[in-house]
Amino acid sequence: MGKLIAAERQKEILKLLHDNGSVKIGQLAEQFQVSRETIRRDLSYLTEIGAAQRSHGGATSIYEFGTVPIETRINKDADIKTKLCEKALEFIPQTGVIYLDAGSTIVHMAKLLSQRSGCTIVTCSLSAANVLIGSDNTTIITGGQLNPGNMSAEGFQATNFINNLKVAVSFLGTNGFEQHKGPAVSDFSDAQTKQAIIPNSKLNVVIADSSKACASALIQYASWRDIDYFITDSNLPKPLYDSIREMTKVILVDL
The missing domain is CATH 3.40.50.1360 (Rossmann fold)
Known part of the structure; x- marks a missing residue:
């Protein structure tokens, strides 16, 4: 995956949170080809706006994930x-x-x-x-x-x-x-x-x-x-x- 601007990357992180319920900093840094510090800033921003919740080594979704059939x-x-x-x-x-x-x-x-x-x-x-x-x-x-x-x-x-x-x-x-x-x-x-x-x-x-x-x-x-x-x-x-x-x-x- 090519490098994305911050807003695009944060949108993709939200998708991953929705689909999986949680994300890890190391995995995101590798996937988006950016530093761990960049991912930490992304997660901090998403937490500040109420879209995510920080957890040890990553973040979790504040929403229920998965869809009832x-x-x-x-x-x-x-x-x-x-x-x-x-x-x-x-x-x-x-x-x-x-x-x-x-x-x-x-x-x-x-x-x-x-x-x-x-x-x-x-x-x-x-x-x-x-x-x-x-x-x-x-x-x-x-x-x-x-x-x-x-x-x-x-x-x-x-x-x-x-x-x-x-x-x-x-x-x-x-x-x-x-x-x-x-x-x-x-x-x-x-x-x-x-x-x-x-x-x-x-x-x-x-x-x-x-x-x-x-x-x-x-x-x-x-x-x-x-x-x-x-x-x-x-x-x-x-x-x-x-x-x-x-x-x-x-x-x-x-x-």
């Missing part, structure tokens, strides 16, 4: 996710393309859309595409590198495809938004895919249950101001509701 996440709180997605159906246009993001909640949106006909749906989610098989809709998959944790297509091919799209509405998920001023995810490639669709969609809708308010995620992929609607349940804490609704429209669904 999407099959498990789809079944968790399935009734709540379905109710939120039923509300989101109000934003389905009579004409125009629908984009479905990767994520367990969005798979429930795909299940509801599979009962409709005549829709054109673009998705990076293999799980959503699988649900739509056999429906009377046109389903287009973005292509890209498989992310087994999300069962989604990501990377350059996916973002390049999305950059050439214009859709009427996009439905987006989030792993959590504690300590963030917008929806966040735990994977850089997932964040890049989401960031690609937002400017190419007339309407951006985030769907997430209120438990995500207390969940940490690695990287914020958008500000709430970039989102047109946030659909969640009525258990969202009021101070957080008041804060978010200053930046976007919040729709609370009674459970």
